Amino acid sequence: MGTQPPKRALKFLRWFCRPDYLEEIEGNLIEIFEQECEVDPKRANWAFFWQVLWHFRPDFIRPMKPFSLLRGDLLRHHLLISYRGFLRNKSTFLINLVGLTTGLTCVFLIALWVNDELHVDKFLPNDQQLFQVLQTVQGPNGMETIEATPGPLATALQVDLPEVRFATKVIPATFNAGQGVIAVEEKHLKASGKYASRDYFHVFSYPLLQGDPSQVLSQKNGVVISQSLAIRLFESPANAMGRQIDWHSPGVSGPCVVSGVFASIPVNATDHFDLVLSYDWYLDNTPEGGWGDSSPRTYVLLKAGTRPDQFRSKIRDFLTTKDNHISSLLALQRYSERYLYDRFENGIAVGGRIDYIRLFVLIGCFILAIACINFMNLSTAKAGVKVKEVGIKKVVGAARSQLIMQYLTESLLVAITSFLLASGLVAALIPKFNEITGKELPININQVLVLGLLGVALITGLVAGAYPALFLSGHQAIKVLKGKLGISNRELWIRKGLILFQFSVSLVLIVSVIVVSRQIDFIQSGKQLGYDREHVIYFSVDQPGDAMIRALENIPEVLSVGGGSLTAGKQLGGTNDVKWAGKPEDNQTFFSAFWLSYQLIETLNMKIKEGRSFSESFGSPDQVILNEKAVAQMGLEDPVGKKLEIGGEEREVVGVVSDFYFESFYEDMKPCILLLAPMKYAPRISVRIRSGAEKTAIAKMREVYQTYYPGLEFNFKFMDEDFQRLYAAENRVSVLSRYFAGMAIIISCLGLFGLAMFMADRRRKEIGIRKVLGSGVMQIIAMLTGDFTKIVLVAILAATPLSYWIAGRWLNRFALHIELRWWYFLLPAVLALFIAWLTVGVQTIRAAYVNPVNTLKEN
Amino acid sequence: MYSRTLGEFEEMVLLTVAAQHDQAYGVSIKEALEEHLGKSMNISAIHVTLKRMLEKGLVKSRFGGITQERGGRRKKFYVITKAGKLALDRQYELRSEMYQKIPKITFG
Numbered sequence: 001m002g003t004q005p006p007k008r009a010l011k012f013l014r015w016f017c018r019p020d021y022l023e024e025i026e027g028n029l030i031e032i033f034e035q036e037c038e039v040d041p042k043r044a045n046w047a048f049f050w051q052v053l054w055h056f057r058p059d060f061i062r063p064m065k066p067f068s069l070l071r072g073d074l075l076r077h078h079l080l081i082s083y084r085g086f087l088r089n090k091s092t093f094l095i096n097l098v099g100l101t102t103g104l105t106c107v108f109l110i111a112l113w114v115n116d117e118l119h120v121d122k123f124l125p126n127d128q129q130l131f132q133v134l135q136t137v138q139g140p141n142g143m144e145t146i147e148a149t150p151g152p153l154a155t156a157l158q159v160d161l162p163e164v165r166f167a168t169k170v171i172p173a174t175f176n177a178g179q180g181v182i183a184v185e186e187k188h189l190k191a192s193g194k195y196a197s198r199d200y201f202h203v204f205s206y207p208l209l210q211g212d213p214s215q216v217l218s219q220k221n222g223v224v225i226s227q228s229l230a231i232r233l234f235e236s237p238a239n240a241m242g243r244q245i246d247w248h249s250p251g252v253s254g255p256c257v258v259s260g261v262f263a264s265i266p267v268n269a270t271d272h273f274d275l276v277l278s279y280d281w282y283l284d285n286t287p288e289g290g291w292g293d294s295s296p297r298t299y300v301l302l303k304a305g306t307r308p309d310q311f312r313s314k315i316r317d318f319l320t321t322k323d324n325h326i327s328s329l330l331a332l333q334r335y336s337e338r339y340l341y342d343r344f345e346n347g348i349a350v351g352g353r354i355d356y357i358r359l360f361v362l363i364g365c366f367i368l369a370i371a372c373i374n375f376m377n378l379s380t381a382k383a384g385v386k387v388k389e390v391g392i393k394k395v396v397g398a399a400r401s402q403l404i405m406q407y408l409t410e411s412l413l414v415a416i417t418s419f420l421l422a423s424g425l426v427a428a429l430i431p432k433f434n435e436i437t438g439k440e441l442p443i444n445i446n447q448v449l450v451l452g453l454l455g456v457a458l459i460t461g462l463v464a465g466a467y468p469a470l471f472l473s474g475h476q477a478i479k480v481l482k483g484k485l486g487i488s489n490r491e492l493w494i495r496k497g498l499i500l501f502q503f504s505v506s507l508v509l510i511v512s513v514i515v516v517s518r519q520i521d522f523i524q525s526g527k528q529l530g531y532d533r534e535h536v537i538y539f540s541v542d543q544p545g546d547a548m549i550r551a552l553e554n555i556p557e558v559l560s561v562g563g564g565s566l567t568a569g570k571q572l573g574g575t576n577d578v579k580w581a582g583k584p585e586d587n588q589t590f591f592s593a594f595w596l597s598y599q600l601i602e603t604l605n606m607k608i609k610e611g612r613s614f615s616e617s618f619g620s621p622d623q624v625i626l627n628e629k630a631v632a633q634m635g636l637e638d639p640v641g642k643k644l645e646i647g648g649e650e651r652e653v654v655g656v657v658s659d660f661y662f663e664s665f666y667e668d669m670k671p672c673i674l675l676l677a678p679m680k681y682a683p684r685i686s687v688r689i690r691s692g693a694e695k696t697a698i699a700k701m702r703e704v705y706q707t708y709y710p711g712l713e714f715n716f717k718f719m720d721e722d723f724q725r726l727y728a729a730e731n732r733v734s735v736l737s738r739y740f741a742g743m744a745i746i747i748s749c750l751g752l753f754g755l756a757m758f759m760a761d762r763r764r765k766e767i768g769i770r771k772v773l774g775s776g777v778m779q780i781i782a783m784l785t786g787d788f789t790k791i792v793l794v795a796i797l798a799a800t801p802l803s804y805w806i807a808g809r810w811l812n813r814f815a816l817h818i819e820l821r822w823w824y825f826l827l828p829a830v831l832a833l834f835i836a837w838l839t840v841g842v843q844t845i846r847a848a849y850v851n852p853v854n855t856l857k858e859n
Numbered sequence: 860m861y862s863r864t865l866g867e868f869e870e871m872v873l874l875t876v877a878a879q880h881d882q883a884y885g886v887s888i889k890e891a892l893e894e895h896l897g898k899s900m901n902i903s904a905i906h907v908t909l910k911r912m913l914e915k916g917l918v919k920s921r922f923g924g925i926t927q928e929r930g931g932r933r934k935k936f937y938v939i940t941k942a943g944k945l946a947l948d949r950q951y952e953l954r955s956e957m958y959q960k961i962p963k964i965t966f967g
Contacts, residue, residue: 021906023932024885024906024932024933027885027930029902031886032886032889054902054903057907059906059910
């Protein structure tokens with residue numbers, strides 16, 4: 001029989017089997033194999049494999065010495081050698097250490113941030129079943145998903161669909177009516193409250209310290225307050241029960257009774273509020289509207305075991321079944337996912353903050369890769385020196401595995417040291433980092449995270465050490481000791497390739513930083529807004545009288561006083577219940593609606609395109625102003641003077657304003673209608689102040705405010721600050737990316753610096769000879785710099801198209817964005833080249849000026 | 860003296876070793892067992908049992924000569940020791956003692 005048992009299985013057997021049993025087992029297995037081969041060779045092969053595997057058990061596994069490579073004495077030797085190596089090559093060691101520490105610090109910070117982001121809103125016990133119902137409406141540019149839903153929806157869902165355990169509708173605390181003042185006896189406190197229907201605390205399982213979830217919101221005048229509010233007002237939660245508080249807000253005011261107390265909301269929640277009031281109470285002043293109107297948010301708690309996908313498709317057309325004039329669709333999203341996925345396309349969540357998380361994870365990986373590359377480059381560059389050591393050790397009898405272990409020990413040692421240093425640095429940087437990110441890290445540090453980070457550090461050490469370890473230990477002792485070691489082309493290519501990679505990544509990062517910060521600046525400059533929000537403050541009022549308005553206008557520093565406000569970025573209510581002459585049947589345009597009063601358009605310097613602004617001199621209050629988008633959507637020609645029916649009431653179009661941005665720049669201009677509200681119903685007042693006189697103006701306004709609202713605090717906001725808050729995420733990304741790009745560049749330069757130092761050192765003799773033969777300093781500098789210049793140039797060529805593509809993609813997400821300019825790409829390129837020269841230059845110049853006699857005298 | 864009773868498989872292997880006096884080795888034991896029990900055996904189980912019995916002193920082993928078969932590997936032959944024989948005897952005594960205690964009833 002010519003058949004042989006499978007070699008690999010045999011090899012495996014020989015590897016693990018204890019020697020005193022190997023021959024017996026091997027012999028028996030082969031005998032069985034030979035027998036079976038006569039019947040079915042293929043099966044025999046498999047059986048052999050299988051049998052070998054069966055023998056892989058403690059009885060036959062030889063006493064493994066996995067730690068023989070790490071035996072105490074050897075380990076001590078490795079450590080000693082590493083330590084001496086560090087002492088001998090202080091600069092390399094420091095470069096490695098600094099590089100790796102910086103890299104790990106970045107990665108740790110990113111990891112902490114990502115970990116925190118991923119935990120936002122995930123604290124509710126019933127998180128898995130808690131969903132928000134969203135509405136997808138037909139916007140001017142395709143489908144648009146909004147939070148506002150029809151008022152009757154929550155109840156209908158609970159009644160009609162068996163999957164729904166509880167449903168609730170909520171007027172969020174960010175609405176006008178949600179910002180108010182609590183008065184208890186003599187105490188006045190500003191607070192934000194939401195209005196929610198009965199089952200709110202069933203749907204959101206915030207723990208209740210006092211009260212029963214099914215009871216707390218059953219009374220119209222019941223209010224559930226937060227733990228901290230209870231303590232501030234009544235000393236303790238238990239004490240608060242049944243006490244009366246007075247609530248004043250622009251929409252709702254009156255006495256109510258504490259019916260429950262909820263535990264403080266964790267920091268990593270998106271939704272913060274101090275009290276929950278009854279939805280029915282809210283309805284007293286604001287009629288709910290029908291299926292076509294939208295304002296409350298709708299949340300449902302699904303029964304355990306309900307498949308969200310099935311439920312989603314089930315409710316898709318729910319609105320149409322209720323009212324066949326409505327074409328908007330319902331969408332469903334897990335409440336805790338809203339934070340990370342808030343960007344919708346055609347009713348499906350496609351991204352949002354998660355994009356930034358992915359981006360930063362990517363940046364973290366790149367930074368770590370750059371740091372690893374430094375380590376590899378420097379270690380292999382020193383090969384010439386180290387390889388002799390390897391030769392001697394091999395001659396004396398060291399196995400390759402021991403040498404590999406030695407180098408890995410070295411790199412792991414650096415990695416662990418860096419890990420410790422980085423942990424210290426992170427601890428020191430956390431306050432600053434929190435300031436930038438607006439978080440309260442570390443709140444979620446757990447063992448898993450710490451172990452994970454340590455794991456990252458160790459893997460980094462292994463990866464960084466693997467190439468040098470394999471490369472150095474692989475040399476043949478004889479060749480090395482004969483001095484025949486040449487640096488092969490392949491090695492040079494690898495090294496150059498690694499630098500190329502480093503620089504390309506750094507370049508892409510720099511370009512991204514420039515583009516991101518330009519775009520953010522552009523957004524925040526507000527030039528494209530359509531109105532002027534500089535020097536405008538606004539504050540909440542409750543039925544302001546004429547006298548107060550006059551008093552405000554009489555302040556010399558105040559330029560203009562308008563009733564109402566435009567709040568940046570808040571998705572306000574709206575309606576598609578707008579009728580006009582010649583409206584096509586299928587036109588379901590959703591109009592955002594703003595209630596504003598006299599003078600606001602002037603205060604904000606909005607441009608009137610046609611007609612006029614709201615004016616008291618024209619008596620009728622049934623006036624409406626459209627923006628250009630709305631006019632276009634309606635297809636009206638000559639709109640001024642036309643009558644519209646909005647929510648059943650007829651109003652006359654008195655003017656058209658040019659389009660303005662009131663929502664995020666991610667979205668296009670939207671059609672909107674500005675409705676005239678009598679001054680005394682204006683929930684807020686906006687005031688334009690003469691620039692430079694803010695302080696005095698505010699002081700005087702506070703006086704006026706307090707004469708009309710005694711005992712209340714004058715709380716105002718600058719309109720442009722609102723915008724900064726709106727783009728807080730982008731701002732943070734912009735600042736963070738600046739830091740991280742800086743770090744990446746520093747690490748790359750460190751590597752380049754080390755390599756240049758080394759190259760200059762190795763070519764000392766060559767330089768000496770060249771100088772003796774008449775070469776000038778400049779020529780030598782050019783020669784030494786040329787190599788690196790070429791690499792950086794190639795990196796520029798590689799990085800430019802890549803960064804162009806990335807930047808373009810990012811910008812396209814904004815409806816309004818800057819154009820890419822050529823200098824965004826040229827500047828980083830020049831910068832990179834300049835930095836490279838600077839880094840290499842110091843070394844080269846030093847090398848070039850060395851007296852050749854000194855270098856040539858050696859040997 | 861070995862005081863523990865033998866496990867079932869252990870007993871089978873030991874019996875086979877005793878029966879094939881001085882000629883018992885892994886494959887021959889496997890074949891014998893397969894023949895008697897009528898099912899296929901996994902050789903690794905036999906190896907383990909042999910190893911454990913060797914460690915307990917129930918069997919002893921010696922290597923055979925090198926032959927052309929089995930890729931030139933020597934066979935390892937097992938022979939039952941005195942202790943092994945004693946253990947078997949005890950096992951049988953115990954069994955028959957207990958068997959005797961079954962009352963003479965006809966099962967039908």
